[in-house]
Amino acid sequence: MLTRLESYYDSVPRSAARAEEFGPLTLFVREGAGWPYYARPALGHTGEVPVEAVEKVRARQRELGVPEAFEWVAETTPGLRAAVEASGLVVHAHPLMVLTEAAEEPPVLPEGVTVRMVGAADPALESAVAAPYAAFGATPTAGAAAQVAARLDAGLTRLAAALDPSDTALAAGQHQPVGPVTEVVGVGTRPEARRRGLGLAVTAALVADARAHGAETVFLSATDATVARLYARLGFRTIGTALIAEPAGEAG
Template structure:
């Protein structure tokens, strides 16, 4: 992948938290993004144009994350910032690698799925839609799992989910995100989003209710998101796959691996994020 493309991604990664309501704190070669209000937590990443960080830089960021009581995490592209992995691992964080994939403009598009549609900010299914990926990421992989409609209903009833629903509704209303869902018999079985910045869009948070896996629903949701992003003027559509098995699913939607996204978290802060 060309340096120019990776530079565009770096600009995107630096911009999307800012337009998403995050506060950016400067730590020299690193930037810490702190979300203001409800929603998914943010992370630290290399500052634009930085070319190196040492253990002391990483420790300063970790100390600030502990002080703020936020997720202790770093995200970056291996090919762009290869110097960050060593200091991060030396600080005791676990690093997870994820295929970074970009949509091939000439790739054939899968046909639209009859059970997949886009959601608006006031859609009554939005609460379930933001809950499905939470259950999916709690049981990662592509194998069929135990969590089904009953578990979805219980999880969606958690009052904490309302804050997440409200944050996504505001983003939908302002055009800062778009969400698609697969719905059968009134139950949301898969959901995902894309976040546009200029003519670049990242597909993120695609997840299938574990009991509904291996029906092609994540692929169908992804295809709907891609179609909408392209229709709205996106020229570059990309995503980070959870692992190689998930990457093979996205390849069927026209994506190819071009680099490696790295996510580092403290063990106590849970698992990894990703599409």
């Protein structure tokens, strides 16, 4: 399973980014609007990573004006953590979870809230793209909605949203299919709508959509053990640890 996920991790950014190779590391540089990408181990590399390689990637990220971020799976590339920490980055660990069984029970929606898949021409698209940004105290970059619309049309992304009675998204998220594998990503709830189970309801809708479109492997990274317990209610089980490295003081 971890080998399958490594192939996915290497494939999915390539539809919206160019890959720059730095020996044992690959830096994905986004082309167009949207969340910036990161560096991760080159596909197939499982051994040690010299700190010099990490520092070269960080220098390139600074040159490009993108976040100095690295993402990888602890169990697959255990030799990377020491190198990124030696370069001065801080590592955050997150449960890596795969859908293995049926949900315990469907999430109950608050009165007046509906959850549905959002298409490229849907009037709710703008607010559905904006909701996860708002969850992290940010605003969408210029052209973000248009880029998501293009990815929706191309079948590269599927988008679900929890909507209030005015059809404005309170929470939203995506899954990104590559062949039989898809990852649930970017699930976020606007601050004023939190603690109502909307993120879990959106995730459940994404899982149902992924299964309906033939996904054999559905996975995600949980924020922490508490959130992992919520995802376990949908049938996800922890199989590893997703690691994210970034400069001290940045949100993990």
